[in-house]
Amino acid sequence: MERKMNRKERAKQERENRRHNISLLRTIPYPDHQKWWSSETVALVTGANRGIGFEIARQLLLQGVTVILTSRGTEVGEAAAKVLWETGLKVVFRQLDVTSTSSVQTCADWVQQNYGGLDILINNAGVNFNASSENSVEFAEQVIATNYIGTKNMIKALTPLMRPSAAGARIVNVSSRLGRLNGRRNRIGDVSLREPLECVDSLTEEVIDRTVDAFLEQVKDGSWATGGWPQTFTDYSISKLAVNAYTRLMAEKLSDRPEGKKIYINCCCPGWVKTAMTGWEGNISAEEGADTAVWLAFLPDQSVSELFGPFVRKINCEMEKKSCCSGRSCCPSTRAVRPVATPKEEPGVTVKTPKAEDVKPEIITEVEGHHATAAVKVERKEAGNVAAVKKEEAVKVNVGCGGGACN
Numbered sequence: 001m002e003r004k005m006n007r008k009e010r011a012k013q014e015r016e017n018r019r020h021n022i023s024l025l026r027t028i029p030y031p032d033h034q035k036w037w038s039s040e041t042v043a044l045v046t047g048a049n050r051g052i053g054f055e056i057a058r059q060l061l062l063q064g065v066t067v068i069l070t071s072r073g074t075e076v077g078e079a080a081a082k083v084l085w086e087t088g089l090k091v092v093f094r095q096l097d098v099t100s101t102s103s104v105q106t107c108a109d110w111v112q113q114n115y116g117g118l119d120i121l122i123n124n125a126g127v128n129f130n131a132s133s134e135n136s137v138e139f140a141e142q143v144i145a146t147n148y149i150g151t152k153n154m155i156k157a158l159t160p161l162m163r164p165s166a167a168g169a170r171i172v173n174v175s176s177r178l179g180r181l182n183g184r185r186n187r188i189g190d191v192s193l194r195e196p197l198e199c200v201d202s203l204t205e206e207v208i209d210r211t212v213d214a215f216l217e218q219v220k221d222g223s224w225a226t227g228g229w230p231q232t233f234t235d236y237s238i239s240k241l242a243v244n245a246y247t248r249l250m251a252e253k254l255s256d257r258p259e260g261k262k263i264y265i266n267c268c269c270p271g272w273v274k275t276a277m278t279g280w281e282g283n284i285s286a287e288e289g290a291d292t293a294v295w296l297a298f299l300p301d302q303s304v305s306e307l308f309g310p311f312v313r314k315i316n317c318e319m320e321k322k323s324c325c326s327g328r329s330c331c332p333s334t335r336a337v338r339p340v341a342t343p344k345e346e347p348g349v350t351v352k353t354p355k356a357e358d359v360k361p362e363i364i365t366e367v368e369g370h371h372a373t374a375a376v377k378v379e380r381k382e383a384g385n386v387a388a389v390k391k392e393e394a395v396k397v398n399v400g401c402g403g404g405a406c407n
């Protein structure tokens with residue numbers, strides 16, 4: 001008789017299943033016939049001298065594109081580039097401080113002169129001054145200036161340089177799930193500030209800036225602690241919330257570009273990653289942390305247009321999948337897995353669509369784009385029969401979820 005697994009063994013088994021599912025998901029964008037990029041494709045990564053940025057640059061290089069590794073420090077940037085050269089990856093180095101508009105403009109001009117434009121922009125540079133669970137806003141201005149304003153500086157200077165192509169140019173903002181607008185524990189308490197950010201119809205750059213400025217004002221006058229701001233990593237959370245909202249806003253602004261001139265923008269959370277930022281705590285390596293941004297950068301055109309705008313959670317956060325909610329319209333409640341296909345209808349039988357939480361990673365059997373097939377228990381109720389019949393059935397589901405600033 002088969003021995004029952006104990007708790008530890010079950011947890012191990014679940015971890016292995018999870019890893020297996022993640023590895024399946026990682027293969028999504030790379031079948032040869034879907035590769036739209038070549039060595040002519042030019043990508044730029046900010047804050048790439050170390051951590052996740054370095055890994056993003058390396059993984060982009062492994063796919064054969066031309067990569068400009070940028071770093072605010074010349075020495076550390078050159079050293080990072082040297083490491084890549086030593087492994088045969090011919091990266092190009094350029095100094096860039098995202099908080100300096102002149103540095104950003106000089107870099108943009110250089111890209112224009114040397115490459116005639118850009119195809120992929122990864123805004124990865126970021127700072128955080130909180131360790132572990134401690135919370136402080138001592139460096140709030142610097143955190144906002146780097147994470148939010150720096151990202152904006154890059155998008156404003158480089159969007160005009162994004163080259164026309166059939167697949168569309170890509171912008172990926174490396175953000176954080178700490179910046180989710182409707183996270184249960186870490187949300188903005190002040191409804192008058194939160195609501196305008198929640199819906200893309202009321203979302204403007206001024207709305208985002210006003211929120212950030214209100215926060216910085218309260219930091220200055222010392223009232224931030226009672227201002228209803230996120231309770232964890234407050235300044236960092238606000239900076240990433242602004243990044244998420246700005247991504248969503250830009251997705252809306254860029255949405256009416258004609259075919260051939262599309263620019264797709266998304267933001268993602270890399271997970272909790274062992275880098276200098278987390279004091280090498282975290283539960284995944286920089287290599288794993290980098291892959292969501294790379295995946296978003298390389299998505300085949302038909303999938304990227306579906307994903308346009310949303311916040312993509314790290315695939316191994318909780319739901320173990322990458323994906324999105326569908327749209328740019330306001331969707332505060334659409335988190336997690338959403339079944340996209342209801343089970344087969346039968347005459348005289350009511351069929352209840354499975355709930356998001358029924359779709360556990362380990363029951364996913366097949367992945368295609370950001371849809372997956374899962375065997376879910378489906379409830380069928382025959383007319384006049386009080387007892388519901390539960391039956392395992394494979395249904396298509398939309399995996400993972402986010403929802404931009406609305407999430």
Ligand code: NDP
Binds near residue numbers: 051053072124176278
């Ligand atoms: P690191 O601290 O290892 O790397 C941050 C990078 O950003 C460094 O290269 C740093 O350069 C650079 N940087 C900071 N300020 C500037 C600036 N003004 N101009 C240009 N570059 C700058 O952190 P991670 O690799 O962990 O973080 C990368 C991104 O991932 C960040 O945006 C972070 O917020 C995000 N993230 C990370 C998580 C994690 O668990 N690690 C979780 C969620 C999000 P320098 O070496 O000069 O300081």
